[in-house]
Amino acid sequence: MAGETINIKLKIWRQAGQGKPGKFESYEVNDVSVDMSFLEMLDVLNENELKKGNDPVHFDHDCREGICGMCSLYINGKPHGPKHGITTCQLHMRTFKNGETIVVEPWRASAFPVLKDLMVDRTAFERIQQAGGYVTISTGGVPDANEIAIPKTVADEAMDAAQCIGCGACVAACKNASAMLFTAAKVSQLAVLPQGKAERKRRALAMLEQHDSEGFGACTNTGACEAVCPKEISITHIARLNREFTRAAFSGSETDYTN
Amino acid sequence: MSWQKSLSSTIGRKIMMSLSGILLILFLAGHVSGNMTLLLGKADAFNAYAHFMSTNPAVQVIANVFKLFFVGHIFYAILLTRQNKKARGGEAYKVSNKDGSSVSKYMGVLGSVIGVFLVIHLSQYWAVMHEYAGTIGTTTVDGVQMKDLYSVVATSYQNPMIVGGYVVSMIILAYHLWHGFASAFQTLGINNKRYTPVISFVGKAYSIIVPLLFAAIPVAMFING
Numbered sequence A: 001m002a003g004e005t006i007n008i009k010l011k012i013w014r015q016a017g018q019g020k021p022g023k024f025e026s027y028e029v030n031d032v033s034v035d036m037s038f039l040e041m042l043d044v045l046n047e048n049e050l051k052k053g054n055d056p057v058h059f060d061h062d063c064r065e066g067i068c069g070m071c072s073l074y075i076n077g078k079p080h081g082p083k084h085g086i087t088t089c090q091l092h093m094r095t096f097k098n099g100e101t102i103v104v105e106p107w108r109a110s111a112f113p114v115l116k117d118l119m120v121d122r123t124a125f126e127r128i129q130q131a132g133g134y135v136t137i138s139t140g141g142v143p144d145a146n147e148i149a150i151p152k153t154v155a156d157e158a159m160d161a162a163q164c165i166g167c168g169a170c171v172a173a174c175k176n177a178s179a180m181l182f183t184a185a186k187v188s189q190l191a192v193l194p195q196g197k198a199e200r201k202r203r204a205l206a207m208l209e210q211h212d213s214e215g216f217g218a219c220t221n222t223g224a225c226e227a228v229c230p231k232e233i234s235i236t237h238i239a240r241l242n243r244e245f246t247r248a249a250f251s252g253s254e255t256d257y258t259n
Numbered sequence B: 001m002s003w004q005k006s007l008s009s010t011i012g013r014k015i016m017m018s019l020s021g022i023l024l025i026l027f028l029a030g031h032v033s034g035n036m037t038l039l040l041g042k043a044d045a046f047n048a049y050a051h052f053m054s055t056n057p058a059v060q061v062i063a064n065v066f067k068l069f070f071v072g073h074i075f076y077a078i079l080l081t082r083q084n085k086k087a088r089g090g091e092a093y094k095v096s097n098k099d100g101s102s103v104s105k106y107m108g109v110l111g112s113v114i115g116v117f118l119v120i121h122l123s124q125y126w127a128v129m130h131e132y133a134g135t136i137g138t139t140t141v142d143g144v145q146m147k148d149l150y151s152v153v154a155t156s157y158q159n160p161m162i163v164g165g166y167v168v169s170m171i172i173l174a175y176h177l178w179h180g181f182a183s184a185f186q187t188l189g190i191n192n193k194r195y196t197p198v199i200s201f202v203g204k205a206y207s208i209i210v211p212l213l214f215a216a217i218p219v220a221m222f223i224n225g
Ligand code: SF4
Pocket: A163, A164, A165, A166, A167, A168, A169, A170, A171, A181, A182, A185, A225, A228, A229, A230, A231, A232, A233
């Protein structure tokens, strides 16, 4: 059963390696099923390129169902493409018109160097997480379920923040390449819960310090991040990060938590 | 974390921007209320107000503190802008992103125009009042002899260029406040269901009313001749 198909033109950023010069290359992909995802369309392009003996376009992906945060791509000026609240792997080709030219760029930020073509190094996010995005747990017997009472609204707030998949779209869209939305989500998901509150000061200070030393910018409350975030993380979490940082930095009572 | 480290972090710098911004917002409220004597055409009241502001010792202390806020606001703006440009990196996007508040993207440009306005504004009135430039006459209000700043102001507002420049500057100020007012509170972490609607309403009202009142003065004085 042949479904509807379209022909598209692509302008894709090609770069041989980190620090190497890059440029846009034009491609055409014909008979693209509108039911394909954007990544499947790129798979088709790469098969064609491989058959011609060309180097395929490198891009990141893993789960292809919007949960892992590996896919990226800055499509026609928008991280994860024109649709709201989805990742690139969830973007379908029916979003585009027949004959349309689609410009595909990598995430751009000093802290996200391009590794090859559309792949960027996002390990800066991992280092921010490692700096404090966890709860120190003394392992022992399994505690009873619901031993710690957490109101539903608080659990929901933590869950909203915990939706962040660490994709980096917030940084890609931000005019300051700030990773505040990511850092705020990772601080928030623990800061509102009793288990996370014990280490809140150390966490906020250490994660912000790592954020800054990775070379991300400062937030100007522009809100481009929340507009493009596939998990719709709100900048109210950035306000919470600001509060967490302020109480930690200026209360002075837990300064010995810093390294 | 040491004070120095806290204050030089991204959020620390933003807090300085925010606090200095909020105090400058308060400064505008004070300034515009004094200037209402001009809008009401009360020359003696304006001169008495200007005399008080330039001689009262407590006001002098406060004025010097506000100068610090101005300098601080500009200083941190430059630091943060440099940092943000560096973070964005050399390679620009071919297609730029249009999401988010567009006013926020021009805060630096808007602020720079306000800075230029401020230099001109100070050289026209403040410098004359303090006799660093120009000439100023004297007048007597309630038996006290004082400088006649009103005449300096009234004369300048017969010049359509000055009036026009003033009005344009106030429009720019309105845009700067439109983003800045609510943004300052977000930076301080004040964003919640109870206060944020009030803050953004007051912020928008403030950013229209205050520049409008400022701009009304030269326009009214120009029309009245
Ligand atoms: S906050 Fe949103 S855009 Fe940023 S990394 Fe997390 S999921 Fe991606």
